[in-house]
Amino acid sequence: MRIGILGTGNLAVALGKVWAAAGHDIFVAGRSSDNATKVAGEFAGTPIDAAGLAAKAEVVVVAVAWEGLENILSLAGAPQGSLAGKTVIDCTNAVDFSTGRLKLESGSAAEFVASLAPGAHVVKALHLFAGTSWQGSGGGPKPTVAICGDDADALSTTSDLIRDLGGATATVGGLSSARQLEEAAGFVMRLVAAGHNPRSAVPDVRLG
Numbered sequence: 083m084r085i086g087i088l089g090t091g092n093l094a095v096a097l098g099k100v101w102a103a104a105g106h107d108i109f110v111a112g113r114s115s116d117n118a119t120k121v122a123g124e125f126a127g128t129p130i131d132a133a134g135l136a137a138k139a140e141v142v143v144v145a146v147a148w149e150g151l152e153n154i155l156s157l158a159g160a161p162q163g164s165l166a167g168k169t170v171i172d173c174t175n176a177v178d179f180s181t182g183r184l185k186l187e188s189g190s191a192a193e194f195v196a197s198l199a200p201g202a203h204v205v206k207a208l209h210l211f212a213g214t215s216w217q218g219s220g221g222g223p224k225p226t227v228a229i230c231g232d233d234a235d236a237l238s239t240t241s242d243l244i245r246d247l248g249g250a251t252a253t254v255g256g257l258s259s260a261r262q263l264e265e266a267a268g269f270v271m272r273l274v275a276a277g278h279n280p281r282s283a284v285p286d287v288r289l290g
């Protein structure tokens with residue numbers, strides 16, 4: 083699959099490496115073409131500008147800092163409809179990392195992406211686990227990635243790509259559920275900042 087990653091930071095590198103190893107074609111764009119070239123070089127991906135990425139990619143992964151979201155989507159031509167009909171996976175965290183609080187008073191980063199990308203099939207996913215989680219589980223249990231979105235095909239495509247990372251997915255609802263998933267990341271960050279393993283702070287519910 084042709085995957086376009088908008089972002090040239092740590093998450094772009096981590097996801098790009100694993101998806102490239104799984105046989106996908108990865109395009110990388112950011113606000114800096116030098117950084118895109120550097121990141122793409124880590125996994126034989128293709129550096130490109132954001133508008134070119136929007137045209138080429140079948141799936142677009144948004145992996146920039148919250149502060150860069152509007153800028154990168156604008157560079158990609160999203161407000162003009164360049165992402166219409168495409169699966170767009172939003173990985174961003176609009177979180178104050180010192181407190182774990184969401185920076186948005188209401189709604190979610192994923193719904194903000196949808197508002198800036200008319201016609202795109204936005205899925206919230208991959209914002210909770212560190213990118214380094216996908217470098218091999220050593221045979222342990224697969225991480226379950228909670229995802230949400232309004233388009234069945236986009237959810238299915240996202241699940242396939244998460245399977246290629248080594249994870250399983252749980253679809254928790256439509257895009258209006260994104261705030262809950264984003265709050266969950268803030269909750270986890272707050273626990274970690276307080277010195278707790280988040281796994282110890284949720285019930286261990288045995289099913290079946």
Ligand SMILES: NC(=O)c1ccc[n+]([C@@H]2O[C@H](COP(=O)([O-])OP(=O)(O)OC[C@H]3O[C@@H](n4cnc5c(N)ncnc54)[C@H](OP(=O)(O)O)[C@@H]3O)[C@@H](O)[C@H]2O)c1
Pocket residue numbers: 089090091092093094112113114117145146147148149150151153154173174175176208209210211212213214
């Ligand atoms: N790292 C992880 O393991 C991880 C896991 C899950 C979710 N996330 C989320 O994924 C996103 C990226 O995380 P990261 O760790 O890759 O961050 P990072 O290494 O700090 O990289 C930040 C990225 O955002 C871009 N950026 C910042 N301000 C921008 C602006 N005004 N306009 C355009 N681009 C801008 C940076 O561009 P430059 O390269 O030009 O500075 C860079 O590509 C964040 O929202 C983060 O919360 C990260």
